Amino acid sequence: xxxxxxxxxxxxxxxxxxxxxxxxxxxxxxxxxxxxxxxxxxxxxxxxxxxxxxxxxxxxxxxxxxxxxxxxxxxxxxxxxxxxxxxxxxxxxxxxxxxxxxxxxxxxxxxxxxxxxxxxxxxxxxxxxxxxxxxxxxxxxxxxxxxxxxxxxxxxxxxxxxxxxxxxxxxxxxxxxxxxxxxxxxxxxxxxxxxxxxxxxxxxxxxxxxxxxxxxxxxxxxxxxxxxxxxxxxxxxxxxxxxxxxxxxxxxxxxxxxxxxxxxxxxxxxxxxxxxxxxxxxxxxxxxxxxxxxxxxxxxxxxxxxxxxxxxxxxxxxxxxxxxxxxxxxxxxxxxxxxxxxxxxxxxxxxxxxxxxxxxxxxxxxxxxxxxxxxxxxxxxxxxxxxxxxxxxxxxxxxxxxxxxxxxxxxxxxxxxxxxxxxxxxxxxxxxxxxxxxxxxxxxxxxxxxxxxxxxxxxxxxxx
Amino acid sequence: xxxxxxxxxxxxxxxxxxxxxxxxxxxxxxxxxxxxxxxxxxxxxxxxxxxxxxxxxxxxxxxxxxxxxxxxxxxxxxxxxxxxxxxxxxxxxxxxxxxxxxxxxxxxxxxxxxxxxxxxxxxxxxxxxxxxxxxxxxxxxxxxxxxxxxxxxxxxxxxxxxxxxxxxxxxxxxxxxxxxxxxxxxxxxxxxxxxxxxxxxxxxxxxxxxxxxxxxxxxxxxxxxxxxxxxxxxxxxxx
Numbered sequence: 001x002x003x004x005x006x007x008x009x010x011x012x013x014x015x016x017x018x019x020x021x022x023x024x025x026x027x028x029x030x031x032x033x034x035x036x037x038x039x040x041x042x043x044x045x046x047x048x049x050x051x052x053x054x055x056x057x058x059x060x061x062x063x064x065x066x067x068x069x070x071x072x073x074x075x076x077x078x079x080x081x082x083x084x085x086x087x088x089x090x091x092x093x094x095x096x097x098x099x100x101x102x103x104x105x106x107x108x109x110x111x112x113x114x115x116x117x118x119x120x121x122x123x124x125x126x127x128x129x130x131x132x133x134x135x136x137x138x139x140x141x142x143x144x145x146x147x148x149x150x151x152x153x154x155x156x157x158x159x160x161x162x163x164x165x166x167x168x169x170x171x172x173x174x175x176x177x178x179x180x181x182x183x184x185x186x187x188x189x190x191x192x193x194x195x196x197x198x199x200x201x202x203x204x205x206x207x208x209x210x211x212x213x214x215x216x217x218x219x220x221x222x223x224x225x226x227x228x229x230x231x232x233x234x235x236x237x238x239x240x241x242x243x244x245x246x247x248x249x250x251x252x253x254x255x256x257x258x259x260x261x262x263x264x265x266x267x268x269x270x271x272x273x274x275x276x277x278x279x280x281x282x283x284x285x286x287x288x289x290x291x292x293x294x295x296x297x298x299x300x301x302x303x304x305x306x307x308x309x310x311x312x313x314x315x316x317x318x319x320x321x322x323x324x325x326x327x328x329x330x331x332x333x334x335x336x337x338x339x340x341x342x343x344x345x346x347x348x349x350x351x352x353x354x355x356x357x358x359x360x361x362x363x364x365x366x367x368x369x370x371x372x373x374x375x376x377x378x379x380x381x382x383x384x385x386x387x388x389x390x391x392x393x394x395x396x397x398x399x400x401x402x403x404x405x406x407x408x409x410x411x412x413x414x415x416x417x418x419x420x421x422x423x424x425x426x427x428x429x430x431x432x433x434x435x436x437x438x439x440x441x442x443x444x445x446x447x448x449x450x451x452x453x454x455x456x457x458x459x460x461x462x463x464x
Numbered sequence: 465x466x467x468x469x470x471x472x473x474x475x476x477x478x479x480x481x482x483x484x485x486x487x488x489x490x491x492x493x494x495x496x497x498x499x500x501x502x503x504x505x506x507x508x509x510x511x512x513x514x515x516x517x518x519x520x521x522x523x524x525x526x527x528x529x530x531x532x533x534x535x536x537x538x539x540x541x542x543x544x545x546x547x548x549x550x551x552x553x554x555x556x557x558x559x560x561x562x563x564x565x566x567x568x569x570x571x572x573x574x575x576x577x578x579x580x581x582x583x584x585x586x587x588x589x590x591x592x593x594x595x596x597x598x599x600x601x602x603x604x605x606x607x608x609x610x611x612x613x614x615x616x617x618x619x620x621x622x623x624x625x626x627x628x629x630x631x632x633x634x635x636x637x638x639x640x641x642x643x644x645x646x647x648x649x650x651x652x653x654x655x656x657x658x659x660x661x662x663x664x665x666x667x668x669x670x671x672x673x674x675x676x677x678x679x680x681x682x683x684x685x686x687x688x689x690x691x692x693x694x695x696x697x698x699x700x701x702x703x
Contacts, residue, residue, distance in 0.1 A: 009646070012648065012649055013648045016648040022652065026656070322637070323653070325656075326649055326653055359645055359646075360646055361642065362601070362639025362640075362642045362650070363512065363639060364605070364634075365601055365604075365605035365606065366601075366633075366635065368605070369605055382511075382514075385512070385513065386514045388514055389514030390514070390517075398518065401509075401510040401513070404509075404510065405518060405521035407504075408473075408505045408522050409504070409521070409525055411501065414504045421477065441645075442643065442644055442647065444647060445647060445651040446651065446679065446683050447681070447682045447685040447686050449474070449478040449479070449678050449681070449682070452477065452478055455476050455477055455480050456475065456476040456480040456483040456484065457471075457501055458480075459483070459484055460499050
């Protein structure tokens, strides 16, 4: 087993044993489901909305070349600068160069998952810059020096008490159990950071080709301050974020709010179209958009799984995933957790190193049912399993399945299984759930079913 | 109607009562039951493990034995999904593609067949107990036709009280080879399911999928819980 696979198994096992942790996540996510369903019912026809959204995304992704160029052209016409980054390293270089050219020192960031993907904070800190996350959840996990637990709710694994303790330790604040007070503690620190920051780095939820604007959705107002106060705004986004028309937002904004957080609309939805114009009184002097590929085009080339690029990062698939709910977000060891993470990570970071994520699923399909843009998530997991094994079969598994086909195709040999199983069953209690037990993976926590005195086949033959 | 019955391998071996119940229901309704004894397994374990060529070695004879059937009824949503949904995918671009599509078209999950094909809702059964339903994921989401039929059928069983659990549509954690590859995750999922079922105060978890029930019963027995599992077909033949 490779390192990421063994780490996954170890971390997942640890969380499955942590009942308090699982309870915390499950309670939070069951509230989400109730809120989401209430908002879904406000759509005239949610299924029709999903179908339409999938259609728009299909057009956007299948004509990505056209839409991206249109987006860049329209944005540059208003003085924005578009950078094309092939991979993470390239994107980090572009961003650091912009910062160095301005002789800037301090950076404020609103939530940007592509930043996590390319380890931007580490690179910036290594280059000597101070970086502060302004999204409350991101700020909390930054103070804890850990990765986001969920790509929409980065700190959902923490209780108020734990956050209060963290603030006492890191910010010297008084203990409190009130969410409002905790927010105010963080806000007081962050407000001063916005004012002193030279650079604001954001992500983008959507990029509109028709108008050359990016759209950012948020609940805290921190992205607006990050994008408006510093003299330079840099937006880092994956190339799959582009939508053809401004009108498309009329569907995607409520859909993102509903599927993502059970909100009718997210509180703040803002379009950013470039640096401050001559007749405008505020806004940044420079506006950069870094378009990140980082193996997204590899996924684009896979006709079977291409629709995974439809993802709007709402997190709905994580919120309904029984695996996510029982192993938590950190176990995945990926930037993007949950079902969509299991689908795209092998494409972004290599199939053989990350194939275990496609096997770590019961293929229940709750994710596919929840996805607002109809990505065929759980079937992609099946396809990745097939691709991984046809590239590199496990010899004993392959042999076992070949042998099984011989057994299954011979009624005589198949008929021998029953007496053997009965015999095995007689002696099994002696070794049950011990290291000698060949069924230990099952019997450690579960009883095996008993072979019936009369099988169905025996019943049928007798009847005849 | 001539109904070809597909009995999954583990049902044959461990849960023959499920098959026997289905035979008696179909015959009571006046249909002729045909059982191709040579069929052993649908090939799902190999398929879900990524070994598609090896799956075809098992699935091809199954397909050929089913091709002349008038209608095929499968006593499991999971194996039903394999034949109905995944065989056409498995055999796409092979000479058997057409046959896989034809077999798919005439394959039914048992409860779906009773309610939506035959229009039968009341089998005159009596089962004095409080029960809760577990929706098997494959029937529920792959076939997409098995949410209502078991509920309709149970609503006509005398003496039966159905109490829905919050997690009815949540996976039980079995997932075939997943349960052995990731036993701790699988068990955690099963525990969530069992807790939700126990909360209803039900005596039985009823499902149309024996594989899920095998997993849940395995957990319940180990933990010494009183709650039992039973297949829908067995409830429908109780009197």
